[in-house]
Amino acid sequence: MNINEIQDQIIEEFAVFGDWMERYEYLIDLGRSLGPFDEKHKTPEYLIEGCQSKVWLYPSFENGIITFSAESDALITRGIVALLVRVFSGRTPAEIVDANIYFIEKIGLRENLSPTRSNGLLAMMKQMRLYALAYKSKQEHS
Amino acid sequence: MQLAKSIEEIRADFPILSTMAHGKPLVYLDNGATTQKPLQVINVMEELYRTTNANVHRGVHYLSDRVSERYEAARETARAFINARSREEIIFTAGTTASINAVAFSFGERYVREGDEILISGMEHHANIVPWQMLCERKRAKLKIIPFSDEGVLDIEAYRTLLTERTRIVAVTHVSNVLGTVNPVKEIVAEAHRHGIPVLVDGAQGIQHGLVDVTDLDCDFYVFSGHKVYGPNGIGVLYGKADMLNELPPYQGGGDMVANVTFEKTTYNVLPFKFEAGTTNFTGAIGLAAALDYLSALGREAVAQREQSLLALATAGLSAIDGIRIYGTAPHKVSVISFLPGTIHQLDAGMILDKMGIAVRTGTHCAQPLMERYGITGNIRASIAFYNTEDEVEALVKGIRRVTEMFV
Numbered sequence A: 001m002n003i004n005e006i007q008d009q010i011i012e013e014f015a016v017f018g019d020w021m022e023r024y025e026y027l028i029d030l031g032r033s034l035g036p037f038d039e040k041h042k043t044p045e046y047l048i049e050g051c052q053s054k055v056w057l058y059p060s061f062e063n064g065i066i067t068f069s070a071e072s073d074a075l076i077t078r079g080i081v082a083l084l085v086r087v088f089s090g091r092t093p094a095e096i097v098d099a100n101i102y103f104i105e106k107i108g109l110r111e112n113l114s115p116t117r118s119n120g121l122l123a124m125m126k127q128m129r130l131y132a133l134a135y136k137s138k139q140e141h142s
Numbered sequence B: 001m002q003l004a005k006s007i008e009e010i011r012a013d014f015p016i017l018s019t020m021a022h023g024k025p026l027v028y029l030d031n032g033a034t035t036q037k038p039l040q041v042i043n044v045m046e047e048l049y050r051t052t053n054a055n056v057h058r059g060v061h062y063l064s065d066r067v068s069e070r071y072e073a074a075r076e077t078a079r080a081f082i083n084a085r086s087r088e089e090i091i092f093t094a095g096t097t098a099s100i101n102a103v104a105f106s107f108g109e110r111y112v113r114e115g116d117e118i119l120i121s122g123m124e125h126h127a128n129i130v131p132w133q134m135l136c137e138r139k140r141a142k143l144k145i146i147p148f149s150d151e152g153v154l155d156i157e158a159y160r161t162l163l164t165e166r167t168r169i170v171a172v173t174h175v176s177n178v179l180g181t182v183n184p185v186k187e188i189v190a191e192a193h194r195h196g197i198p199v200l201v202d203g204a205q206g207i208q209h210g211l212v213d214v215t216d217l218d219c220d221f222y223v224f225s226g227h228k229v230y231g232p233n234g235i236g237v238l239y240g241k242a243d244m245l246n247e248l249p250p251y252q253g254g255g256d257m258v259a260n261v262t263f264e265k266t267t268y269n270v271l272p273f274k275f276e277a278g279t280t281n282f283t284g285a286i287g288l289a290a291a292l293d294y295l296s297a298l299g300r301e302a303v304a305q306r307e308q309s310l311l312a313l314a315t316a317g318l319s320a321i322d323g324i325r326i327y328g329t330a331p332h333k334v335s336v337i338s339f340l341p342g343t344i345h346q347l348d349a350g351m352i353l354d355k356m357g358i359a360v361r362t363g364t365h366c367a368q369p370l371m372e373r374y375g376i377t378g379n380i381r382a383s384i385a386f387y388n389t390e391d392e393v394e395a396l397v398k399g400i401r402r403v404t405e406m407f408v
Helices: A003-014 A020-033 A075-088 A093-098 A121-140 B005-013 B039-051 B062-082 B096-111 B130-139 B156-162 B185-194 B242-247 B282-298 B301-321 B346-355 B368-374 B390-406
Strands: A047-049 A056-060 A065-074 B088-093 B116-123 B144-148 B167-175 B199-202 B221-225 B236-240 B258-261 B264-270 B324-327 B336-341 B361-363 B381-383
Touching: A003 A020, A003 A075, A020 A075, A047 A121, A056 A121, A056 B039, A065 A075, A065 A121, A065 B221, A075 A121, A075 B346, A093 B062, A093 B324, A093 B346, B005 B381, B062 B088, B062 B236, B062 B282, B088 B282, B088 B301, B096 B130, B096 B221, B096 B236, B116 B381, B130 B144, B144 B156, B156 B185, B167 B185, B199 B336, B199 B381, B236 B242, B301 B336, B301 B390, B324 B361, B336 B390, B346 B361, B346 B390
Parallel strands: B116 B144, B116 B167, B167 B199, B199 B221
Antiparallel strands: A047 A056, A056 A065, B088 B236, B221 B236, B258 B264, B324 B336, B336 B381, B361 B381
């Protein structure tokens, strides 16, 4: 599946929820099921500091594919982190750089990625793109 | 003590309280961040722009005279509200932060030298930390901190030993914006004065909860913001004893603060104008006076009593929830309650409450050193005003119960 197919899949999953409470409960479940994050990567280098919650993002790059693992200290934030990892992880740098992210808005979580919320999520998304750009230019120069 | 109006009448004075948030009736419990404004304030400001707008102290014309009179009447209202001795001791500023910065600069220029000490408490808002740190950096002075107990009570014994011959000023908050603690500022002032040290009291969270009498407190400076006492944004007060203010150099230069300007030498205007450079926020000042009048008419002691009874209800309701941790259990506190439900992150709880229409503050509340003292990254703060209802407090307690169920 490409990035847009995954986004459409997420939109479909969220479409079954009647109200915000169900959506948030689902996000909490997603947050709980987010894969483990290696404690040794919980360093300032991989920390994306929000005023309200913290996000850690660790990239690795192998065979032209970027894998992200991520973590947050707040559970709903973690749920959204899980969605972003699902969309962006296991992609080529070019796919990430060219991606148009629309699912957040469609599933009614736009406010969580506003600059004023300061939960680390917007910065996390920017950071994922920056890693992709860096790996892309590395590819082009090697 | 009875409020002069019924709760229904009071709520009708604050149109914003009937807002629907996410389809639910708004429960506004973020009054520590900013308070809502009654029609009496909104209307006076609108009326000013419609009928009485001109620059103050500048013109000889009809409108300028009228607005200048009302501006000075607002100063008198503020003076009476905090029981200052004279109206020249009331400086209008942009707010608490601006007031503290003004004192830190002017006082620092006049009195602080290398190796001197500035004494603040460990429960200060960043606004009463950073300006003093900046002063200490400029002058190579030292910042000393009064510790406090787990309950949120200042250690007065430690305070006494921290007052030294190098201490130049003490700056403490009247009421902690996180813990709700009402500090014994009268005692703190008396102790400092025994050593000839002046005291600034940060009244940002004190002014709205009852009586403030600066003559009784005998503090040298008392500062507060209009928007936290049901008045407009961008206006605040710096109260200073006249003798002290006369000694300090102005911190901003410009129009109205001068007596005579030549390119060789400028002489300064008298108090309070010496500290009010430029066109002041006169609409804000007149709006603030309307807010203070509103509180006085309602009965300030009755306001405090009502808030205490709502605080007791909130404390009892929240305490009954398993695993809840309340930060700030001082015997003398205002209607501010900070807490964490179990191990649930404050942001998670705040987001769920928001969807229920309940507005609280989450995070560090601009008091990071305080959070560090408790070893937490932040918490949830409900701050209650007299216009809140028992039902709203119940909604908060029910909301937190729901949150704890969702996150088990």
